[in-house]
Amino acid sequence: MTGLRGLRLKGFESQDFESGREELKRRRQANLARLPELVEQFRTRLEAVGGTFHLARTDAEAREIIAGICQAAGAGIVTKSKSMATEEIFLNQHLESLGMEVVETDLGEYIVQRLHQHPSHLIAPAIHLTVEDWAEELGTAPDKDAIMAYARTELREKFINASVGISGANAAIAETGTVMIVTNEGNADLTITLPRVHVALFGMDKLVASLDDAVAMLRMLPRSATGQLMSAYVNLVTGPSRSSDIGFSPVIGAHGPREMHCVVLDNGRTEMLVQPVFADALTCIRCGACSNACPSFMAVGGHQFGHIYSGPIGLVLTPFHHGLEADELPQSLCTQCNACEEICPVGIPLPRQILEHRRHSHRKTLSKQALLELWSRPSLARTGTALAAPVSRLFPVGPAPLAGRSLRSQLRAGGPPEAPPATIFASCLVDRMTPEAGLALNRILRAAGHRVEYPRAQWCCGLICANAGDFEKAERLGRQLVDDLAGSSGPIVTPSASCFGAVTLDLDDWGGATPELPPVRERMVDSTRFLLRLLESRPELVRAPEGERQRIAYHDSCQTKRQLGLVAEPRRVLELAGYEVVDLVEVANCCGFGGTFSMDWPQVADRMVQWKLDAVAATGCSVLASDNPGCLMHIRAGASRRELPLRVAHVLELVAERLAAPTS
Incomplete structure (x- = not known):
């Protein structure tokens, strides 16, 4: 974690953190204030370019929508790029129960899936594992090059044979019906271009009004997450693949998916939006910086300091997505040190929000009472x-x-x-x-x-x-x-x-x-x-x-x-x-x-x-x-x-x- 914090400081040498934070916070709050309007605008623009819009009010609805899309596509193999929203709704388990092979293609997610675990960090899902842990599971030498070579070989066939590719989205741009996907591995490009069907699942809080809003996020997200000035890959996807033949007639799916489905997930987000104490949590850009700064997270790891979403932001989100009971133990690990709010690129008052959940928690021992x-x-x-x-x-x-x-x-x-x-x-x-x-x-x-x-x-x-x-x-x-x-x-x-x-x-x-x-x-x-x-x-x-x-x-x-x-x-x-x-x-x-x-x-x-x-x-x-x-x-x-x-x-x-x- 100290290494990630050091990289972050270096990344912000070329970008003033406070001014960037103020701008991004202002834009994110303005977008939330227009959220119902942006949902409808995104639907209209997406459908205009041939995409299909789905609104899922609950995690169960989202699972059924995506399962239906996969079944209609005859999917035997489903490839996935990194997506915490799919973890939130337990999508893998549901699709596997229907007989599909679901393959995580992000390298960290891949090993976590092999070990039947869930991610321990928002952007570094396997940060709790050593290179020896990886080598033991994969049967390779404890060397990063050997591990990556193994993964490439294993995943290549999956990419080629997958019928459906599922991704998340870092932002969804309402004015054009575009989803923005930010990654550091080429796996996402293959996941969203090779299969016949691309499904993007994301929370409605990811909706932004314009490309300018998305760019403001890009100025802060890589620096806050990994200390990079820019992530290795930034994909802007607007509907299914469209091109023209020699006679300028439109052709769908010649160079990518024939179908593009966007599943916009509520699952407690509208409830969060109407509660003044918690509304700012929806401005989160999922950079993971709060975890990198959190002493308790460093001491116990993300599997203890969180439920599905780990880290300080996870303590705030969990009661809305999975119930207060799932948050009872993790929230008690917060020391109220305020390091998370200090480092947050949108200035979310996470300590106060965690306290509000703690206020309603029943996890108080008799000795503490x-x-x-x-x-x-x-x-x-x-x-x-x-x-x-x-x-x-x-x-x-x-x-x-x-x-x-x-x-x-x-x-x-x-x-x-x-x-x-x-x-x-x-x-x-x-x-x-x-x-x-x-x-x-x-x-x-x-x-x-x-x-x-x-x-x-x-x-x-x-x-x-x-x-x-x-x-x-x-x-x-x-x-x-x-x-x-x-x-x-x-x-x-x-x-x-x-x-x-x-x-x-x-x-x-x-x-x-x-x-x-x-x-x-x-x-x-x-x-x-x-x-x-x-x-x-x-x-x-x-x-x-x-x-x-x-x-x-x-x-x-x-x-x-x-x-x-x-x-x-x-x-x-x-x-x-x-x-x-x-x-x-x-x-x-x-x-x-x-x-x-x-x-x-x-x-x-x-x-x-x-x-x-x-x-x-x-x-x-x-x-x-x-x-x-x-x-x-x-x-x-x-x-x-x-x-x-x-x-x-x-x-x-x-x-x-x-x-x-x-x-x-």
Whole structure:
């Protein structure tokens, strides 16, 4: 996956990603707004050039339509080029049950079919297999040239003898009745030209108004998928093969199929279109970039992280095509890291859409339900965690042990009455897991001359519950927190970037908007930006030791980097405090915490934290910094389990250690 991401970055050196994304998103949304009109226009244009149009409302209808076409053609052999829509409707199995030989001709699909599996990636169906796996199945040497030679020999006869060729489509152009097929193997050309009948199956979301819309897609699709400037083959097919004889009389099928059938598939797409939360998912161009960026996908593979459609987009599509039950386990593997939305060439809000499905999911264990219920009751949660702290340190069960003493039991607020006030919103994790970050913030605020307020009733912003799909508890916690902070004074500084994002960006979405929220939101600031403004305006507050600067590895938390867009800022803070910051070169940005994710999937979370620790080790640094308490506790626990000599510290702690000694 790192290789594909590297190729993607190189591909976008010649094309501005953001402007291309904005243009493609605008075009795709405009096409969806006209979808019923485009369906009818495509039908009219296709029929005008001799093609046959079919509209399939369900997967069963699509199977029967295509089976009928194949039977009418007397098909014994059916060749197929790569098509996820045929996987969606389980077409191969249906045609085989009717006695037809169905042959996948894309090389990856071919080996997956031989192994009786289904694709594990939208564009790289056999990415989960090694060359040795291929060689063992095909009986060749474990060498790509030998494997391709075998496939060519085996498939050549199938191409020649097939009566029907079935393809998908990357776009269907309404103004001309044309389907666009983008591939990197010549198999699609043979599939759509040699048989007497060509069937193109595609979702109605593939309809675009014009060739310009299709070209806008071509600018983004190859770069996002494989890092190519353009795919090897781009076919534009308009109806059956048409030519003229010497007398200019039209001839059908002399140089290609005599029949061209386009089967336009609904199968839940119109339902998706009318739901505002999910409509944008229909702008997807099936590039697979979201899978390439997804840490969970990299950790477990597409067969676990998906049903038929794999990866983050698959978690969104599956309930509409195959039911919510088929999505129950895969969607629980999402950490909400937002890497998929960041890389998506049409900017689909995939994390929010996955959360919406999670909201309706029934996959919550009794222990998880009990935890969420406990956490949503502040008084009970504080009492419970205080009682559990000694036991958790002796017998760690969750992702990390509780702190021996909570922040609220140690922090002493106050200061000169005439001093400007500042309020600490610690977050539940800082209170019970990483109190040292809250204590460091208190020291910095006092050193800056503030009178510190700490509302004692504060607890949780609701993010833990929201990420688990329980918006009701998230809303209740968020409202309560806003009420608890409303009576405070001055800026509200929080050491938790995730909680800052939850209160300022997410709470409205959970239904937690109240009249008290806007003024609280306006006063709230994350500790990174607060420190940056403070140290830039008052550099005398810190004093770095003389000599060589201490090297600090830095972990970008998912929310800080992607939700808040803070990348340079935390590094600048550490530099102002006298440290040298070293960036990590890593497999995945996410550390694997993900709220309750690390409890639901501890082995997967541990694999992600191993990647993180390997990246830190490669820097040679003995200290890792971040600004998110969830990441800190998860990475710290991972290092502790491995008995690594690594200190994992909040940026606040490192800055507090450099505070200049007070003068008399």
